[in-house]
Amino acid sequence: MPLLSFAAPVWRRYALAGSLLLASAALPSVAAPAPPADSVTQANLPPLGPTRTLPARELARLRADDDLQYREAPPAQNPLLRWWQQFWRWVAEHLFGPGSGAWWKLVFYTLAAVALALIVSQLLGLDLNGLLRRRGRRVPVPFEQLTDDVHEETLPARLLEAEQQQQWRLATRLGYLLVLKALTDRDLIYWQPNKTNHQYQTELRAAAPQRQPSFAELTRQFEYVWYGEFELTAAQYELVQADRQAFLSDLETHRAA
Amino acid sequence: MEPSTNHSPEPNAPDTPAAADTLAFTNRTDLSQLAGTTEAVRREVGRVLVGQHDLVELLLVALLADGHVLLEGVPGVAKTLTAKLLARTLDVPFGRIQFTPDLMPSDVLGTSVYVPAKGAFEFRPGPIFSSVVLIDEINRAPAKTQSALFEVMEERHVTYDGTTYNLDEPFLVLATQNPVEQEGTYRLPEAQLDRFLFKVLVPYPTEAEEVLILQGHHAGPGGLPLEEVKSVLSSDQLKALRQQVRRQHVEPRLFEYVAKLVGLTRTHKSLYLGASPRASLALLNGAKALAALRGRDFVTPEDVQHLAAPVLRHRIQLTPERELEGLGPDDLVRQLIQQVEVPR
Numbered sequence: 001m002p003l004l005s006f007a008a009p010v011w012r013r014y015a016l017a018g019s020l021l022l023a024s025a026a027l028p029s030v031a032a033p034a035p036p037a038d039s040v041t042q043a044n045l046p047p048l049g050p051t052r053t054l055p056a057r058e059l060a061r062l063r064a065d066d067d068l069q070y071r072e073a074p075p076a077q078n079p080l081l082r083w084w085q086q087f088w089r090w091v092a093e094h095l096f097g098p099g100s101g102a103w104w105k106l107v108f109y110t111l112a113a114v115a116l117a118l119i120v121s122q123l124l125g126l127d128l129n130g131l132l133r134r135r136g137r138r139v140p141v142p143f144e145q146l147t148d149d150v151h152e153e154t155l156p157a158r159l160l161e162a163e164q165q166q167q168w169r170l171a172t173r174l175g176y177l178l179v180l181k182a183l184t185d186r187d188l189i190y191w192q193p194n195k196t197n198h199q200y201q202t203e204l205r206a207a208a209p210q211r212q213p214s215f216a217e218l219t220r221q222f223e224y225v226w227y228g229e230f231e232l233t234a235a236q237y238e239l240v241q242a243d244r245q246a247f248l249s250d251l252e253t254h255r256a257a
Numbered sequence: 258m259e260p261s262t263n264h265s266p267e268p269n270a271p272d273t274p275a276a277a278d279t280l281a282f283t284n285r286t287d288l289s290q291l292a293g294t295t296e297a298v299r300r301e302v303g304r305v306l307v308g309q310h311d312l313v314e315l316l317l318v319a320l321l322a323d324g325h326v327l328l329e330g331v332p333g334v335a336k337t338l339t340a341k342l343l344a345r346t347l348d349v350p351f352g353r354i355q356f357t358p359d360l361m362p363s364d365v366l367g368t369s370v371y372v373p374a375k376g377a378f379e380f381r382p383g384p385i386f387s388s389v390v391l392i393d394e395i396n397r398a399p400a401k402t403q404s405a406l407f408e409v410m411e412e413r414h415v416t417y418d419g420t421t422y423n424l425d426e427p428f429l430v431l432a433t434q435n436p437v438e439q440e441g442t443y444r445l446p447e448a449q450l451d452r453f454l455f456k457v458l459v460p461y462p463t464e465a466e467e468v469l470i471l472q473g474h475h476a477g478p479g480g481l482p483l484e485e486v487k488s489v490l491s492s493d494q495l496k497a498l499r500q501q502v503r504r505q506h507v508e509p510r511l512f513e514y515v516a517k518l519v520g521l522t523r524t525h526k527s528l529y530l531g532a533s534p535r536a537s538l539a540l541l542n543g544a545k546a547l548a549a550l551r552g553r554d555f556v557t558p559e560d561v562q563h564l565a566a567p568v569l570r571h572r573i574q575l576t577p578e579r580e581l582e583g584l585g586p587d588d589l590v591r592q593l594i595q596q597v598e599v600p601r
Contacts, residue, residue: 193598224282228555
């Protein structure tokens with residue numbers, strides 16, 4: 001029976017292969033052949049010659065040569081960056097260092113909380129003015145966009161000036177802007193520069209329906225005089241003025257009540 | 258005319274207040290004929306059409322502003338019927354073209370035919386040679402046929418075989434189309450869209466209106482009583498009304514307002530095609546006509562804002578990113594209006 005035949009069981013073939021492998025691992029030192037006579041070994045190397053050294057002066061010259069300097073020069077530090085790093089180092093030392101006091105930590109965390117709240121309110125479009133003031137929000141009316149440099153604060157004075165100069169058309173317009181401002185201050189309309197007068201009428205109809213007819217009349221007067229460029233006489237302006245003053249005084253009475 | 262201090266309500270101005278001791282204004286242009294005629298048109302159209310008041314108002318504005326109208330809506334919302342009714346109220350020649358995928362430009366404009374008796378070719382005008390032309394389903398014809406309308410819609414004449422044929426006044430194109438999502442349609446070229454004064458979206462009727470439609474259909478003899486609709490506006494009358502509209506007063510700041518509104522479409526980051534100066538002219542002319550319809554001889558920012566969407570929605574194109582986000586042209590027009598200060 002042969003030692004290993006293909007007919008042998010698998011386990012027997014694996015067992016025989018394993019024992020051959022172990023035997024070969026145990027015998028290499030015995031079986032290693034001697035090196036041939038003409039091979040180079042450490043023992044038969046020729047002796048080394050004298051060590052050559054570079055002259056010290058030449059070495060110094062080469063070391064001083066800029067072309068042979070391979071280290072990168074450190075970047076010139078930006079003063080602003082340097083200040084910024086110093087600032088954060090200072091913050092870290094004072095807030096979180098071993099000698100930092102509780103006061104500085106409190107200031108830092110308060111500022112961080114306020115900043116976070118502002119960012120969130122901006123993102124959500126919240127109006128935080130109401131937290132500080134009881135009255136309705138005053139919307140800055142962009143009168144400065146108008147060509148004759150009318151300003152919100154100077155509106156009553158400009159109206160008076162226009163009346164004194166008998167510029168009835170301009171006075172009608174300034175008077176109407178004053179009405180819009182009064183309605184805005186009382187939260188009866190929400191001023192937006194893109195809104196039309198009829199949109200304000202719709203808002204007022206919802207907020208104070210009893211005032212809508214008189215405001216509609218003021219709007220009509222303004223539109224005919226301003227957009228329609230109808231010229232007014234002093235007597236006609238007096239009617240416009242009377243309507244406006246009645247409307248504004250009624251608003252004032254309502255607020256007082 | 259000057260404003261007066263009489264204490265009676267002024268008949269031409271719907272804005273006239275009910276209060277007694279107020280300043281009355283009289284329009285410098287007498288708009289009574291315009292008011293009467295347009296009211297008659299509304300009445301005649303209303304004999305058959307239920308609801309769609311905004312649509313009828315915009316059609317009247319376009320009629321007075323001398324502009325063409327593109328009506329868009331799903332099938333069955335009375336686009337074609339409304340156009341036919343408006344045409345019937347006008348005492349002018351009416352033509353109708355059903356646009357199909359195999360329609361050729363010569364089917365619209367006309368063609369030269371050989372006349373043996375004369376021994377020469379003679380131009381036979383197409384259906385476009387009418388005063389009111391209803392183009393039904395305009396987006397079912399390919400671009401080749403649609404582009405045949407460029408010259409005629411803008412310049413009001415047709416050039417064929419080197420000869421120019423002028424169209425009579427008035428010339429009004431009322432085109433209908435289904436939304437582009439519907440099968441078998443082509444998107445209109447931008448150049449042609451720009452030639453329409455308005456693109457009006459025709460909505461579904463409200464429930465109450467639909468009930469009225471059903472009741473009318475149930476009680477009636479069947480079919481639409483189109484023969485009951487009378488012509489109430491002649492060609493000459495229309496020309497006179499258009500002259501009145503052209504003379505409407507516009508405060509100088511409103512020119513800037515219109516220019517800013519339209520100009521913003523050219524720089525808006527959500528748009529890759531803004532509106533042309535033709536859009537500014539359309540907005541101004543439309544606002545003048547709307548102001549006249551509302552009984553004023555001057556334009557207000559309200560008129561401009563009211564017409565911004567019909568004038569601009571078909572003249573702007575959103576970037577693909579914005580379209581994917583679900584933004585529509587009307588949303589963008591609303592944004593534009595919010596960005597421009599009303600002159601006051």
